[in-house]
Amino acid sequence: MKHLKHFACSFLNCVKNIFLAIRKHFKGILSGIYVGLIGLFLYAPILVLIVLSFNKGRSRVKWEGFSFKWYEALFSNSQIGDALVTTIVLALASAGIAVLIGVPGAIGMHALGKKKFKVMMGLTNIPLLNADIVTGIALMLWFVHFIPLGFGSVLIAHITFNIPYVILSVMPRLQQMNVSVYEATRDLGAGPVYAFFKIVLPDLMPGIVSGFFMAFTMSMDDFVITFFTKGPGVNTLSTMIYGQLKKGIKPEMYALSTLIFLVVSAVLLVVNGISDRKKTPKAEQIERI
């Protein structure tokens, strides 16, 4: 009897403690649930696509057993391979050229007077503010006058909407740059080119890198502008998928997007890990100060 009472007491205590803990961590629990729900919302379609890529049948609604057959089909489908290559080459080339034009562009703009700078900034914002469909159509109407629509026209279009991302990520770096270091280098006898590569470029590098990746992502993700500026025969993954919508998507596409997703998450995880490790000693230093 005594035991039982003791047990009941400790049980009640336990419940009380749990209740207190819940009340104390109520905000935390609620936060956790909310983050989980948003995560579910963001990842539900991705999960569906991954599951479908392993589905034996062609059906989009019925599960007919596990199979790797769409992955095998993927590697023998040269059309999808071509579209993948086009997409990646396009993204790399357009982001690269956007950096080559955008970085000197930002430096030159930085040297302009206030009024001219404002005008250039306004022009830079046009492709960002304009709807994709308007940008795409305007470029298409312009291209048909003097160049055939094909890979070249898509490349020009992608460079055009990519440059602003490079400029906008380099410009803040440029404005925060310590000019004295550059001046000191020049005073000590360095030529402008040497000083640029030794002082200015390393300073701008984080901005250039993030601009490049932003441009690369935007190019990979674009559908609308590519759709209007491409000619027959040229396909990126987006336009290819859009073309298949009416007839039904080839399941190989699910397999391919699953592979891309896995590769990208692996790469991002590694990059994240590296940058986290880099940050920690610095953060500790700051905390010590």
Add this chain to the structure above:
Amino acid sequence: MNENEVRTNKRPFLSGPYFIWIIAFTVLPLIVIFRYALFDGNGHFTLSNIAAIFSSSINRKALWFSLEIALGCTAFCILLSYPLVMALKHLGLSKRGFSLFIIILPMWMNFILRILAWQMILSNNGILNLLLTTLGFEPVRIANTPTAIMIGSVYDYLPYMILPIYTSIMEINEDLIEAAKDLGANSFTVFCKIILPLSLPGLLSGIVMVFVPSMTSFVISDILGGGKLQLIGNIIEQEFMISNNWHVGSGLSVALMILVLLSMAFTRKRTADGKESLVW
């Protein structure tokens, strides 16, 4: 810009190639689209192409529907983003890149496929209804309705709202929040008086990045609207791809551009100094 900088960086010519690029591929195409919009097939000046956005009842309906979707989508994105960023902050996940990683990652799967996956989830005998009936609820009929387009739009553009708000909230000096709490403010007051005002620049760039594309997209409505619900983007796309009427299509595009720029005018004030990034 101080005098030092002016003296050191005297190489405005470096922006030459970029300037030429802007003229060639941003300004001239806009002039061309205006020319198509303002003239008819016989070369006569006309405003009817631009006015077509209001004069035809189909276009008016599509424009109104686009505005509804864009406003609703922007509002939902804001309402979902703030609690998310606050929750991430509360959980202490904010300092690590991991939460950003989770938000950005879905953008790497082709968006048409992701929207297609939503079609499978939301369709009448789709995954959502399967779940609902298994749990004993009534199935819902949202396939091919405005609700489906709204869900798809919110899904697609939510990261573009989360990221700038996240960045601007994480930049807020923690001491300000501590000071407010010390002076007796509760979490609600802290949010209204400190976090919300200080995150306004992020909110504004989020609005620009969600409102414009959600108003003008035509893929989401194509897939989730069942081909019957049309946004203004669908109308423009059909003018070019099906009816081959470039003049009317350009007129509608120009009208859309003007409407978008007008509705975005209020966010320009913030960036009027020109030195602020509009994106993130």
